[in-house]
Amino acid sequence: MTTRTRDLTAQQRPRRVRSRAVSSLPTLVVSSLKPHEVDLAFSTLVCPTCRTWVPISTPHSSRPKLVPHHTEKAGTEDPVRCPGSHRLVTVNLTADQWFQRLEEGLTQTNGRRSTRVIRKPKTGLAPAVMQIVGGTVDDKTARKLDEAHVRGCSICSVKDDKGNVLRAADLTARCTDGRRLAQLAAHTKRLAPARRKAQMDHEDWNDRRAWGMRLLREQQWQNVSEPVADTDLRRIRDTLAALIQMLNPRKADAPQLTDWERADLMSAITLLATQEEQFTR
Known part of the structure; x- marks a missing residue:
């Protein structure tokens, strides 16, 4: 009598079973x-x-x-x-x-709102106009901005009885924008020589770089100019020989050219002969 051995691995789950066993768990x-x-x-x-x-x-x-x-x-x-x-x-x-x-x-799940709190970034204070243009204007522009502000500001200018502007007020008596413009004008005036020198050095470097690139291109062209000229001359000669053969065919039964076709071939042959003469000089 054969004895049934216990399976040591989990089996594939069947779709249908004929067992009458019922679990004690509720339905x-x-x-x-x-x-x-x-x-x-x-x-x-x-x-x-x-x-x-x-x-x-x-x-x-x-x-x-x-x-x-x-x-x-x-x-x-x-x-x-x-x-x-x-x-x-x-x-x-x-x-x-x-x-x-x-x-x-699925509709209820997709319609739920996210519980994650997304905080808005804090916006910083916008810089003043003088702080924005401080690194982009030169000394002349800064001086013109200061003069225009003095003419339009009643605090930063000293006027006579008729309302004409005599001079700019002292730095301590000016408004906030007036003091910043005056400091900007003084700062750019102090840095103007160094800025002009740096600009001239940059332009000089660009000129020397362009001159060096031009010399490099000329040197590279000199290295390949002779092979390129030989190739162009060979191409012109091959085309010229083909056109001459079309103008004077070797076979007696070759198709005859019309007067217009012969005139076009002669013009092309003349142009190619001129180019060959120029290359061989």
Whole structure:
């Protein structure tokens, strides 16, 4: 008599079983599960005990139940039988009703607002106009800006009885913009010689670089000028020989050229002969 040995690995879960065993757990109602934990199209659901997908044996019969299954995947060593095996299932939903509940759940999930708080970045104080143009204007522009401000500001100018501007007020008596413009004019005037020298050095460097690039191009052209000239001369001679052969064909049965075609060939031959003479000088 043969003895049955115990399987040491988890087996593939069957779709249908003929066992009459019934689990002692209460009947599992499909409508009580979440829509995404049920798939009535393939008659499977998530086992509440082991949280794995398990087929429903004979879902359209009078007593559908979960097929026997292990808690691990198929092929796992030392398998453990899930207590939810052979658990009775009550299928009280049709496939259309389940699909409608699934769509409604997806709509509600997609319509939820994010709970993450996105804080707006703090905006810093905008710099004054003098701070913006401080590094971009030269001494002449800064002096003109200071003079224009003195003419238009009643605090920064000293006027006579008729309202004519006599001179600029002292630096301590000026307004905020007037003091900044005066400091900007003095600063740019102090840095003007160094800025002009740096600009002249930059222009001189650009001129020397352009001169060096021109010499480099001339040197490179001298290295390849002779092969290029030989290639052009060979091309002109080959084209000239082909045109002369078309003008005076060697075969007696060759097609005759019209007067217009002969005139075009003569013009092309004359032009190529002139170019050959220029190359051979």
